[in-house]
Amino acid sequence: MSMLHKALAGLALAILPFGASAAEIKWDMANEYNDTSIHAEGDRLFSSKLAEMTGGAIEITHHFGGSIGFKSKDQLDAVGDGALPIANTYVGPLGGIDPMFLLPSLPFLAKTADEARRLLDVARADYEAIFAANNQKLLWASPWPPSGIWAKKPVDSDAAITNLKIRTYDANGTITLQQAGAAPIQLSWADVVPQLSTGGIEAVLTSAEGGTNAKFWEHLSHFTEVNYAMPLNMVHINLDTWNDLSAEHQAAVLEAAKAAEDYVWEKVEARVAQNYTDMKAAGMTVVTGVSDDYLAALNAAGNKAREEWLAKTGAKGEAILQAFNN
Known part of the structure; x- marks a missing residue:
């Protein structure tokens, strides 16, 4: 490179914005x-x-x-x-x-x-x-x-959730759905579709967003809105x-x-509204307006998870929940 070219190259670098030296x-x-x-x-x-x-x-x-x-x-x-x-x-x-x-x-x-x-x-x-x-x-x-339940049927009653082989995403969901009478198994996201394909699970606790991203309608037909958690x-x-x-x-x-x-x-x-539009266009049935009695039963099933969390977090957990609720 000639001295002139070197000088021009140096000048070009000097006037770039900070750190602009092409992905340092x-x-x-x-x-x-x-x-x-x-x-x-x-x-x-x-x-x-x-x-x-x-x-x-x-x-x-x-x-x-x-x-x-x-x-x-x-x-x-x-x-x-x-x-x-x-x-x-x-x-x-x-x-x-x-x-x-x-x-x-x-x-x-x-x-x-x-x-x-x-x-x-x-x-x-x-x-x-x-x-x-x-x-x-x-x-x-x-x-x-908000998380709901993807399945091959509406999961809008105690009878519908009983013994349901359902994927959960963490310990809270596993405890809650077990208390509700289901047969939950905690799985990482990457393992969900393979388990649906082989029949290892028949339902999934996740959001409309998550299931839409993974095209769950290729395996399941219903999404029941329960607003379990965010x-x-x-x-x-x-x-x-x-x-x-x-x-x-x-x-x-x-x-x-x-x-x-x-x-x-x-x-x-x-x-959520866009997810529901996409799901219905793919042939999914979105189940809304489930009964207050069923939601109350699911809420009650969550008591054990909430109690176990408080037992583990102690005063810090109590202070967080108090600040949130006030």
């Missing part, structure tokens, strides 16, 4: 859920915003559908150990590590987006402390639409990765994270 930082971001999910949309917004704000210095490669080899239950350790720099994780399966991760899915506690976000805000500092203790930083948290995904980054960032890049990550969190919370309620 590259992250692989894990997410067990489908690339059409509302959480995948949040991830893509985050990476797009971050690339824009850093002039392309931070580049994220998304790995949806568990394609990088980690399930949600594995991702806390993977990010803490540095096997992954960043991940979007459904936190319910992490309840064995810390019971706080089961707070968002306590049955019939937070049934609307406003309630779920208020519960998050009450407990956010506790979540941040847990991630910090595991060599990570919490960037944002976002909800799933569980959370959380995005967390390895603390060493975070600390290696410049102050400017850290500020950009936080701003992009806030944009992603706000986006998902803003979109989640409208998403």
Whole structure:
């Protein structure tokens, strides 16, 4: 290269925005859920915003559908150990590590987006402390639409749920549905469709969103709306990765994270209506308006899960629930 070309190249680099030296930082971001999910949309917004704000210095490669080899239950350790720099994780399966991760899915506690976000805000500092203790930083948290029951029939009565082989997503759901008379089994998302295909399960506790993303209508015919819970995904980054960032890049990550969190919370309620439209177009029957008696029975079945959670979290859990309810 001639001296003139070297000088021009140096000048071009000097006038680029900070960090714009073509992806000087590259992250692989894990997410067990489908690339059409509302959480995948949040991830893509985050990476797009971050690339824009850093002039392309931070580049994220998304790995949806568990394609990088980690399930949600594995991702806390993977990010803490540095096997992954960043991940979007459904936190319910992490309840064995810390019971706080089961707070968002306590049955019939937070049934609307406003309630779920208020519960998050009450407990956010506790979540941040847990991630910090595991060599990570919490960037944002976002909800799933309310959980219902996907099955081959309406599940709108005690008789319909009795002995039903149903997938649950965490310990709360397993305890609750067992108390309701079902035959629950906790499965990671990646294992649900294979189990439906082989007849290992005949129903799924999840949102209209989750089932729509996975095209459950290829296996099931009904969705019963019960508004069981609005569980959370959380995005967390390895603390060493975070600390290696410049102050400017850290500020950009936080701003992009806030944009992603706000986006998902803003979109989640409208998403249900779109899911129902898509489900009906695919031939699904959406069952709404189930009886108050049945909902009361499901709520009562959740008492054991709520009591066990309080026994594990003690005064901290009581304080969180009191702050949420006041």
